[in-house]
Amino acid sequence: MIGYYVHHHGHGHLHRAIVLADACRLPVVGLSSLPRPAEWTGEWVRLERDDDDPGPRDAAARGQLHWAPLDDDGLRSRMASISAWIAEQRPSVMVSDVSVEVAMLARLHGVPVVSVVLPGERGDAPHRAGLGLSSELVSFWPPSARGMVRGLAPADAARLRCLGALSRFGRDELSGGRPDDGVRRVVVLNGSGGGGPTADQLDRARATSPGWEWQVLGGPSGTWVADPTAALRGADVVVTHAGQNALAEVAAARRPAVVVPQDRPHDEQRTTAGVLARGGWPVSVRETWPDAGWGARLDRTARLDGEQWATWCDGRAVHRFVGVVHAVAAGSDSASLVSAPAAGS
Known part of the structure; x- marks a missing residue:
């Protein structure tokens, strides 16, 4: 036992x-x-x-x-x-x-x-x-x-x-192309440990990223879902904190990400974000939530090769x-x- x-x-x-x-x-x-x-x-x-x-x-x-x-x-x-x-x-x-x-x-x-x-x-x-x-x-x-x-x-x-990285979901559950409808989608993953962007910050991000459709999961401004697989499959870019579980799900889905670490004891998330920024994984790391420039940021991140996550989470x-x-x-x-x-x- x-x-x-x-x-x-x-x-x-x-x-x-x-x-x-x-x-x-x-x-x-x-x-x-x-x-x-x-x-x-x-x-x-x-x-x-x-x-x-x-x-x-x-x-x-x-x-x-x-x-x-x-x-x-x-x-x-x-x-x-x-x-x-x-x-x-x-x-x-x-x-x-x-x-x-x-x-x-x-x-x-x-x-x-x-x-x-x-x-x-x-x-x-x-x-x-x-x-x-x-x-x-x-x-x-x-x-x-x-x-x-x-x-x-x-x-x-x-x-x-x-x-x-250990994901709850296998590659078969997260595989599949994005919808072929011409809509560019960004999914925000907020953790259950607190922190994350405010409603005002999300509104400003939407305002500076015309042509992008935003979906917010969890946090004070989003809807908590236990299984984010459908959202991840449909995303062109994921915006996430640097918690281990969230990163594992994003990596398993092979989606490029904007990573904004949150404050945690022992400098946990900021350490992870620093390693990601130096390691060649498909991420754009920002130390704090940016107030502007989201359109260009999402465009740049979407061009990264999500398959580079394979070395982080190989299943x-x-x-x-x-x-x-x-x-x-x-x-x-x-x-x-x-x-x-x-x-x-």
Whole structure:
């Protein structure tokens, strides 16, 4: 049995868990403060939230942890729930996506941990401790994307397995030509983690891009859709933040993109955007949302070759992920089962 801890912020952690669970031959149990997703077919352990206290005390444990507030009933309950589940079910591996505290807890129970490493600056004491005790470290960008993570201990940087971007959708689901109706379409992907363009900013972008039809998905000015495949198939250009899940979907669809990173902890999205800008992928990167010039920007971006995304998302990341997790569960070396080479920062 595999335990998969799913962080509640955004949708990327959950989407990775769902994709892994669908592909694994072993049962996967989700552990999260998120409600059980409709598409989840296995067991789901709902954890109590630990961030309801408006005045948390010493949540970082003097810099040694990321989130463990003193005397918090939610924290006490969720950690006890995870411990009780481990004692009862005896999982063969825990995937941490992401929490260094859950990784530590599982390892203290003698359970090997596969930790997902996110982009950005990860050299603080909690990251170094949680990643250092993990049996395997995986990330969801290609080995060629140099500079995606900073601050890892040298030994951990050397063993980080860069699996490539993991999309929920296969190339067959996203393939197909754009409608042959003469309309040029741009799709804006807003994440669920907050941020994104305002209604006024979108109005100004439309005003400076005559001849382009805009569709906004998610965010305060758009419509949230769980499955954006139809919109992506019909897009000439996608405007997106630099979150891992959104980029994976755009890359799987092979659509050129305007990437505008949003502020996230540990400089996650700005690090990703910087790597994309230097790496030859079909993107136009802007540090902040531009107020003008959208017509020319979309025209330039539409001329980029979307097939260049193939090195970012080759459709095999889930198989590599399963290989790592199964190998750790079996107590064997995953190196012989994973085709993507290990690559650090």
